[in-house]
Amino acid sequence: xxxxxxxxxxxxxxxxxxxxxxxxxxxxxxxxxxxxxxxxxxxxxxxxxxxxxxxxxxxxxxxxxxxxxxxxxxxxxxxxxxxxxxxxxxxxxxxxxxxxxxxxxxxxxxxxxxxxxxxxxxxxxxxxxxxxxxxxxxxxxxxxxxxxxxxxxxxxxxxxxxxxxxxxxxxxxxxxxxxxxxxxxxxxxxxxxxxxxxxxxxxxxxxxxxxxxxxxxxxxxxxxxxxxxxxxxxxxxxxxxxxxxxxxxxxxxxxxxxxxxxxx
Amino acid sequence: xxxxxxxxxxxxxxxxxxxxxxxxxxxxxxxxxxxxxxxxxxxxxxxxxxxxxxxxxxxxxxxxxxxxxxxxxxxxxxxxxxxxxxxxxxxxxxxxxxxxxxxxxxxxxxxxxxxxxxxxxxxxxxxxxxxxxxxxxxxxxxxxxxxxxxxxxxxxxxxxxxxxxxxxxxxxxxxxxxxxxxxxxxxxxxxxxxxxxxxxxxxxxxxxxxxxxxxxxxxxxxxxxxxxxxxxxxxxxxxxxxxxxxxxxxxxxxxxxxxxxxxxxxxxxxxxxxxxxxxxxxxxxxxxxxxxxxxxxxxxxxxxxxxxxxxxxxxxxxxxxxxxxxxxxxxxxxxxxxxxxxxxx
Ligand SMILES: Nc1ncnc2c1ncn2[C@@H]1O[C@H](COP(=O)(O)OP(=O)(O)OP(=O)(O)O)[C@@H](O)[C@H]1O
Ligand SMILES: [Mg+2]
Numbered sequence: 001x002x003x004x005x006x007x008x009x010x011x012x013x014x015x016x017x018x019x020x021x022x023x024x025x026x027x028x029x030x031x032x033x034x035x036x037x038x039x040x041x042x043x044x045x046x047x048x049x050x051x052x053x054x055x056x057x058x059x060x061x062x063x064x065x066x067x068x069x070x071x072x073x074x075x076x077x078x079x080x081x082x083x084x085x086x087x088x089x090x091x092x093x094x095x096x097x098x099x100x101x102x103x104x105x106x107x108x109x110x111x112x113x114x115x116x117x118x119x120x121x122x123x124x125x126x127x128x129x130x131x132x133x134x135x136x137x138x139x140x141x142x143x144x145x146x147x148x149x150x151x152x153x154x155x156x157x158x159x160x161x162x163x164x165x166x167x168x169x170x171x172x173x174x175x176x177x178x179x180x181x182x183x184x185x186x187x188x189x190x191x192x193x194x195x196x197x198x199x200x201x202x203x204x205x206x207x208x209x210x211x212x213x214x215x216x217x218x219x220x221x222x223x224x225x226x227x228x229x230x231x232x233x234x235x236x237x238x239x240x241x242x243x244x245x246x247x248x249x250x251x252x253x254x255x256x257x258x259x260x261x262x263x264x
Numbered sequence: 265x266x267x268x269x270x271x272x273x274x275x276x277x278x279x280x281x282x283x284x285x286x287x288x289x290x291x292x293x294x295x296x297x298x299x300x301x302x303x304x305x306x307x308x309x310x311x312x313x314x315x316x317x318x319x320x321x322x323x324x325x326x327x328x329x330x331x332x333x334x335x336x337x338x339x340x341x342x343x344x345x346x347x348x349x350x351x352x353x354x355x356x357x358x359x360x361x362x363x364x365x366x367x368x369x370x371x372x373x374x375x376x377x378x379x380x381x382x383x384x385x386x387x388x389x390x391x392x393x394x395x396x397x398x399x400x401x402x403x404x405x406x407x408x409x410x411x412x413x414x415x416x417x418x419x420x421x422x423x424x425x426x427x428x429x430x431x432x433x434x435x436x437x438x439x440x441x442x443x444x445x446x447x448x449x450x451x452x453x454x455x456x457x458x459x460x461x462x463x464x465x466x467x468x469x470x471x472x473x474x475x476x477x478x479x480x481x482x483x484x485x486x487x488x489x490x491x492x493x494x495x496x497x498x499x500x501x502x503x504x505x506x507x508x509x510x511x512x513x514x515x516x517x518x519x520x521x522x523x524x525x526x527x528x529x530x531x532x533x534x535x536x537x538x539x540x541x542x543x544x545x546x547x548x549x550x551x552x553x554x555x556x557x558x559x560x561x562x563x564x565x566x567x568x569x570x571x572x573x574x575x576x577x578x579x580x581x582x583x584x585x586x587x588x589x590x591x592x593x594x595x596x597x598x599x600x601x602x603x604x605x606x607x608x609x
Contacts, residue, residue: 119463
């Protein structure tokens, strides 16, 4: 290890294949504490696959990922929340039959206590802790303007609202690194502008570092300190937003693939 | 604020009062009334009817157990007759063969039920949906045969089963035997429902339901899904085994053919009729599976099964979410009407 500070997230030479498809091919980069890092690339570049790898849903063929210097590949999926990793899902993975409030309360699972016996018998100050947790969750919902619908069943809500519930649920875990997979999907122009502030506030007020996957270039480029570009499973560029935007291979990847960058 | 947002805000406002009571207050009142009725009921009934409502109660406990597993955790089971049998035989064997106090056998039956459910929960982890239904079905088909098996006969009494005699009320309490065991069953039922409600409204309960709705997301939130699923299986089987123990005591008899897979199907019917994922529904489901087959029998002995089937179809057709849906619908209607009246005033 060199003298530099240990990065919060350190992805090293990660390779993931599905049968014949190489979804990630030796990807390496790191995210420093306190940073907002953008992760971009055309459809199918491997961004979500990388998220799934970091959150232990997918098994990497080789390489390593360290959080705060500690390797995570021997952790089970349910262990990553304890390590300080929180995330949202591109295609929504909410608890559909539960209320908005309950979804957010489950977000706090890893940092709260209780077991079958204490919860069934209401032992060990469980009621007091539950009240405190609910107040905290309601404050969070208020901040994300979800308090009016705290009691509504999640499955019945519009897509954009569900995305916000996912964000609230992830924040409720108080992660050190928050991974957002296309959080601005389905937002209109004004909402994207507003969302920029939301992202910055998460970093500045909650001191949460962010890894942001987005197709909205304007959003990524204006909030990120650092941008990593993937194409066909390979990292093709990394740098500040200005550096990346003028990088010829990045321009090629986007123009060459013929993808609409504002899609999704 | 526009009128529209006000309405949505109101519909979830826990402070909102209807006829002076909040929704939590109404729930308390309904529970208190139900308990009061349950306490008074045996004094208005003969001993056979008291015996019957005791059966409703332990069916309710068994269905509650199934509801926690299937309704809240999303794991299907056609094997709960096996856990019920474990509870019943534990009590019968301990009382008849070892002279253990009847009351003591109830927690022992629960403990064994938990162990059996927890262990069965492991293979269940690898199965989902229809495959789990098949595996649990196999469990309930195997149970009566094992109970009849001649090498276990010294224990289980084989095909004959075991007769036992229930204790009469202690300390010269002024209860008949049937009344006494009704109250014991009622106390255990209330305790079971109280625990189930606490569990569902807690961190553990939310984790259980999160697994049902989205296991990957639940794991990402830090829920050890394998552990929670096996423990939920254990708790579910515990409740059902306690119900089985009570059945052995109350009916004073256990035999293999009382615990066929038909009993599992009855639990499932009770679950669906009461409302999947609604705790009080188990009582309604219990009453349904006890009284409706009798009712059908009363109408026509020859066609009792057909009638029972038709009644089930009708009920499901008329209230697709079981009693739970009906209650919810009633509350919504009442609320709307009150809102309308308030707006007029
Ligand atoms: N579970 C899986 N099984 C098989 N192939 C998969 C799986 N998950 C991803 N892939 C493949 O891996 C490649 C990368 O997909 P991935 O979802 O990571 O892309 P992405 O960058 O998130 O794209 P998008 O911007 O469209 O969300 C694609 O070719 C995809 O088909
Ligand atoms: Mg993706």
